[in-house]
Amino acid sequence: MLFKRMETGAASISDAVYLEVITTLHGTTMPNILAAACLAMVGAITTYETGDAVTATLTVIGIAVAIVRLFEIVAFRRRLVHPPQPGRAEAARWERRYIAGTVATALVLGVFAARSIVLGDALCCVMAIGIGFGFGAGVVARLALRPVAALLDLVAIAAPAAIVTFMQPDLRHVGLGLLILMYVGASFEMVRLSFNASISQITLKRQFEQLARIDPMTGLSNRSVLAADLPPLLADGMVAVHTLDLDLFKEANDRFGHPVGDALLKQVAGRLRAIAATGDLVIRMGGDEFVLVQRAAEDAEAAAHRIVQSIGAPYEVEGQVIELGVSVGVAVAPDDGRTAEALLARSDKALYRAKQERGGYVLARDLRTPGANAAGQPVAKGIAA
Structure with a gap:
């Protein structure tokens, strides 16, 4: 040859x-x-x-x-x-x-x-x-x-x-x-x-x-992918952005050590992959913060519920059963924003409300309704050793 x-x-x-x-x-x-x-x-x-x-x-x-x-x-x-x-x-x-x-x-x-x-x-x-x-x-x-x-x-x-x-x-x-x-x-x-x-x-x-686009610890995409790939997805139509923050990760990391913390992050990444559909983006922003960009935005609330249930289920690492809660903020384009910046800002505000509610998910659209309490299913707190 x-x-x-x-x-x-x-x-x-x-x-x-x-x-x-x-x-x-x-x-x-x-x-x-x-x-x-x-x-x-x-x-x-x-x-x-x-x-x-x-x-x-x-x-x-x-x-x-x-x-x-x-x-x-x-x-x-x-x-x-x-x-x-x-x-x-x-x-x-x-x-x-x-x-x-x-x-x-x-x-x-x-x-x-x-x-x-x-x-x-x-x-x-x-x-x-x-x-x-x-x-x-x-x-x-x-x-x-x-x-x-x-x-x-x-x-x-x-x-x-x-x-x-x-x-x-x-x-x-x-x-x-x-x-x-x-x-x-x-x-x-x-x-x-x-x-x-x-x-x-x-x-x-x-x-x-x-x-350069991969998070080395979890194998997920990193935040540079969000900046590059979210705008084209928005141009295609409805998109839902789920911003996640693990509620008790710091406590677990401090109690069991960094190797266990790393293993937890990898398991969280695996569960998010299982939830994501073909064409969705699963991104680790850093630390215990993740973003799931969902193309089928009409199913946004159901997806947020699945995220809360899946990420909130117990983890087993090195013989230890560990429970992590998760707070999720959900913003849906175009109603909650037509640009990547606006959509991420709305999802961050919804995430902040979810953390105030001690976990679960909050839809950004509910924040526009005065006096609404939009927290979703709460997650049981605590770490079982």
């Missing part, structure tokens, strides 16, 4: 890494512009010196392909601005269009160089082959992340010129053909090495980014 992970295999890299690869391909228009400018210049000179209509036609085709590719790159960049981000299937379509454009460019340059060799003008031939070699160097740099596409480009550049040179009977043309083939072989080896190194770097980057 030529590659550790053939990039044509859909499972070789994650969707996020794959989209980053495709974004990188569309990251610059300068190589395309330079290739078109060089082709236009050399094509004009060669046509002027030789009067060859084929060269003029190839020049026009090459410029047209470059213009189409520029529009394609701009269209992809505009697509990235509008959420949601492209999925893997859509990204694959963009990749196919990009590869089709770059192979077409490579083929035009390859045929252009071959035609220059046939015409026999030494300086024009050198310029034409130079454009091909320069484009090939760019392929090694840009398309290392898509090695099969890079191979297609290199073959498209080199094959026409190599065929023409080997058709000539003299040693000089044969030598030139061999040099072209050796250049392609060396370039492809560089693509192979660059591909393996680049994919490893991108994967590591993604892993570090993911680790």
Whole structure:
């Protein structure tokens, strides 16, 4: 196998890494512009010196392909601005269009160089082959992340010129053909090495980014995820934010020690995961504070009741049976706030009322009713040793 992970295999890299690869391909228009400018210049000179209509036609085709590719790159960049981000299937379509454009460019340059060799003008031939070699160097740099596409480009550049040179009977043309083939072989080896190194770097980057979003003790998401992911959820419609605070955690931590406290936090995290539905966010804010962001906001009060019942059930750690109470503040968008900041502020106020009521849950909407006592099911206090 030529590659550790053939990039044509859909499972070789994650969707996020794959989209980053495709974004990188569309990251610059300068190589395309330079290739078109060089082709236009050399094509004009060669046509002027030789009067060859084929060269003029190839020049026009090459410029047209470059213009189409520029529009394609701009269209992809505009697509990235509008959420949601492209999925893997859509990204694959963009990749196919990009590869089709770059192979077409490579083929035009390859045929252009071959035609220059046939015409026999030494300086024009050198310029034409130079454009091909320069484009090939760019392929090694840009398309290392898509090695099969890079191979297609290199073959498209080199094959026409190599065929023409080997058709000539003299040693000089044969030598030139061999040099072209050796250049392609060396370039492809560089693509192979660059591909393996680049994919490893991108994967590591993604892993570090993911680790930065995880609370190391509980394995839940950390507060940075709340800041990044809550606003998009709000844009989708109703969302309920449950802000939790363990009522007797400090007492348990002081009495049984930090290892037991850590174990309790992990069990709390596990129970919250069990309550959360697919697509919900379960976040440890720090200490004994947690947040559950619920997408099915119409079930907010029932979910709050489940949280109180589940988190308030006894825990067993190292032979000790420990009871923790929990206070929960619940805010529901859009009634309690249309922004992440407003929603969190409302849920915090509801949490404060719940703590005053000695546990249970409080709905933020009930705080807007004068004199209302919105505490939910109270949690029995105490720690059983």
